[in-house]
Amino acid sequence: MTRGTLIYIGQRVLLIVVTLLVVSFGVFAAVHSLPGNAFISEHLHGAALASVLHQYGLDQPIPIQYWNFLKGAIHGDLGNSFVIQGEAITPLVLRELSVSMELGGAALIITVGLGMLFGVIAAMRQNTWVDYLLTTIAVIGYSVPSFVLATLGILLFALALPDWTFSLFGTAIGYPLRWQGTYGDIVQLSLPAIALGFYTSGQVTRITRAAMLDVVQQDYIRTARAKGLKSRVVTIRHALRNAMVPVTSILGPLVVSIIAGSVIIENIFGIPGLGKEFVRSITSHDYNVTVGVFTIYTLLIGVANLGVDLLYTVIDPRIRY
Amino acid sequence: MLEVKHLSTSFFTDDGEVKAVRDVTFDLFPGETLGIVGESGCGKSVTAMSVLGLVQRPGKIVGGQILFKDRDLTKLNSEELRQIRGRDIAMIFQDPLSSLNPVLRVGFQIDEAMFAHDKIAKEDVPERGVNLLKQVRVPDAQRRVKDYPHQFSGGMRQRAMIAMGLSNRPELLIADEPTTALDVTVQAQILELLRDLNQEMGTSIILITHNLGVVAGLCKRVVVMYAGEIVEEGPVEQIFESPQHPYTWSLLRSLPRVDEKRHERLKSIEGLPPDLIAPPPGCKFNPRCPFRIEKCFSEDPPLEMVGTAQQAKCWVTMKRAYAEMNAATITDTRPGAASGVRPPAELLQVVADLRTLEEPEVLETLAENPQLLEQMVSEEPAALEQLVADHPAVAEKLVTEETAAAVDGAAEDEKSE
Numbered sequence: 001m002t003r004g005t006l007i008y009i010g011q012r013v014l015l016i017v018v019t020l021l022v023v024s025f026g027v028f029a030a031v032h033s034l035p036g037n038a039f040i041s042e043h044l045h046g047a048a049l050a051s052v053l054h055q056y057g058l059d060q061p062i063p064i065q066y067w068n069f070l071k072g073a074i075h076g077d078l079g080n081s082f083v084i085q086g087e088a089i090t091p092l093v094l095r096e097l098s099v100s101m102e103l104g105g106a107a108l109i110i111t112v113g114l115g116m117l118f119g120v121i122a123a124m125r126q127n128t129w130v131d132y133l134l135t136t137i138a139v140i141g142y143s144v145p146s147f148v149l150a151t152l153g154i155l156l157f158a159l160a161l162p163d164w165t166f167s168l169f170g171t172a173i174g175y176p177l178r179w180q181g182t183y184g185d186i187v188q189l190s191l192p193a194i195a196l197g198f199y200t201s202g203q204v205t206r207i208t209r210a211a212m213l214d215v216v217q218q219d220y221i222r223t224a225r226a227k228g229l230k231s232r233v234v235t236i237r238h239a240l241r242n243a244m245v246p247v248t249s250i251l252g253p254l255v256v257s258i259i260a261g262s263v264i265i266e267n268i269f270g271i272p273g274l275g276k277e278f279v280r281s282i283t284s285h286d287y288n289v290t291v292g293v294f295t296i297y298t299l300l301i302g303v304a305n306l307g308v309d310l311l312y313t314v315i316d317p318r319i320r321y
Numbered sequence: 322m323l324e325v326k327h328l329s330t331s332f333f334t335d336d337g338e339v340k341a342v343r344d345v346t347f348d349l350f351p352g353e354t355l356g357i358v359g360e361s362g363c364g365k366s367v368t369a370m371s372v373l374g375l376v377q378r379p380g381k382i383v384g385g386q387i388l389f390k391d392r393d394l395t396k397l398n399s400e401e402l403r404q405i406r407g408r409d410i411a412m413i414f415q416d417p418l419s420s421l422n423p424v425l426r427v428g429f430q431i432d433e434a435m436f437a438h439d440k441i442a443k444e445d446v447p448e449r450g451v452n453l454l455k456q457v458r459v460p461d462a463q464r465r466v467k468d469y470p471h472q473f474s475g476g477m478r479q480r481a482m483i484a485m486g487l488s489n490r491p492e493l494l495i496a497d498e499p500t501t502a503l504d505v506t507v508q509a510q511i512l513e514l515l516r517d518l519n520q521e522m523g524t525s526i527i528l529i530t531h532n533l534g535v536v537a538g539l540c541k542r543v544v545v546m547y548a549g550e551i552v553e554e555g556p557v558e559q560i561f562e563s564p565q566h567p568y569t570w571s572l573l574r575s576l577p578r579v580d581e582k583r584h585e586r587l588k589s590i591e592g593l594p595p596d597l598i599a600p601p602p603g604c605k606f607n608p609r610c611p612f613r614i615e616k617c618f619s620e621d622p623p624l625e626m627v628g629t630a631q632q633a634k635c636w637v638t639m640k641r642a643y644a645e646m647n648a649a650t651i652t653d654t655r656p657g658a659a660s661g662v663r664p665p666a667e668l669l670q671v672v673a674d675l676r677t678l679e680e681p682e683v684l685e686t687l688a689e690n691p692q693l694l695e696q697m698v699s700e701e702p703a704a705l706e707q708l709v710a711d712h713p714a715v716a717e718k719l720v721t722e723e724t725a726a727a728v729d730g731a732a733e734d735e736k737s738e
Contacts, residue, residue: 219415220420220421222414223482227407227411228437238422316424318424318469
């Protein structure tokens, strides 16, 4: 790794920190400005409410509250939940993050794996029925939102064909509340991961196909064929490697799209991840959790984008920072 | 060693069949250097690609045989062809930047050519890769094998390409414009390198180029192609000394010469190569040929012997052209200058010719051919307008009201557009 790359990484990390500060303050200010408060279900009024608010420091001005939050956050302490009494937020969101990463990772594998596979095959069989079939699937993919696909999946596997599904996988899949334990298992993971990843895989298919069609026209592909390389080697080593550059460029937005999609998917499938927590914390005015989850999301997106930019240099040696 | 017989390759496009190579026949002996020359789009690269079976859809070899050591390459399946490519016949390409894979190390790209065939023992490959780069005179080869193509200069990339081509000790090396993208000094070095390889290793070379100087520097024999066909073929000295096809003659005249006493304008060949979907009837070169005769428009000449080991595809040939014009040198090279045959289909060319003349001559020509003006009015008003712009006196020739009105009409049409 060159000095230039290290400087570049340093700059990007700094940028991520600045983004975290701006986003967390914005969210902090926003959630605290919402009408109502975390103790609404306890039906407290007047002096009782004021004393509870005072106890949690919620009667102080927002900049002061944010400052207190920030002091903790720097030490990795995101504070305590208001709703789940005394629950520390940091371990909570970290555990939920790992669940979401499991789902998101599986979805990303489906997105990139399926997308690139379809894209390469479609390009290699350009203008044949295979190409038309795969590009049609891709168009359906990015036209059908993930929550629609998730709902259809549940209808099909959990409600219409539960016996068939059960005999095939040995377990029920997809139906809310059937998610067992913290991490579920591979069968339970499959449906939400497909629902989440299929949408974005359509975009990967489209980009891969276009990139492959462009790359196979290049002179170096002709050189590779003239060398007497097997066509499989030409396709994978020479063409796909180059076609991955444009695919990498959409990987950043894809990660964001998967994170956004996971909020909905986790709620549909009852997966105890960050997304589910996110929605719960907002509806129950659990301010600190909302801010914590949002901060983690911001960090995740920042790190993912940095990772993608560094991946460029691995795939294309001409790119140097 | 290599015999190409009646090879025809076409590209099937939406506009029709582009006959890029038609009925091309030539052969190559072991250790020989053959040049294939012609301008862009004349089919020289497609011929080479056909030999290696590298023509891709919508292109297809539609006829003929390519015999390499008595095997017909057009009959082989893709795996058999793959085994010959890079192993027995290697090819190097024009632009060494775009022809090397940008994301793979140069050394790796050379090594994989050897790994693809079993000719070189696997354990010898890495060392041979370095030695090949040394052999093609890449400095600091040991370190350079780990570089990527963008870290190489243009000349070094071409050397790396050649190293790759030679890695399996092929019997035939096809070099497609190997020096075109390089500057002159590097060009000379690459040619010298190819010459050494030919002499030291006995590798046969087919050199494809549009540059006759390059052919002169390397090849023993030359094939001249025009519009997908061989128009002349023979030993290099002989062809340079006395070209018999007007196209070869024109090509040679268009070479800049250092020893020229006076600096004249370079003589280009006027006009453009024909449309390969619907080429002109008769000889394909007739629209641009200074020496064409009636027969050239109707009948396609065969490739015939015109001297010792020299063949040309022409009804006239330069011998006859010189004789009939009673001249040691020929100065007027406008199409049809010798025979005066001016086919009506080439109005554009005629107008272009007219524009180069002085005004009295233009008027004289128009007076000689009264139909010409009418034709221009009806078929090429835009070209006529240009002519009028150059020579206002021509406008006065448009005496009849009809023709004048037609020109006005055309002009107004253009304005309204």
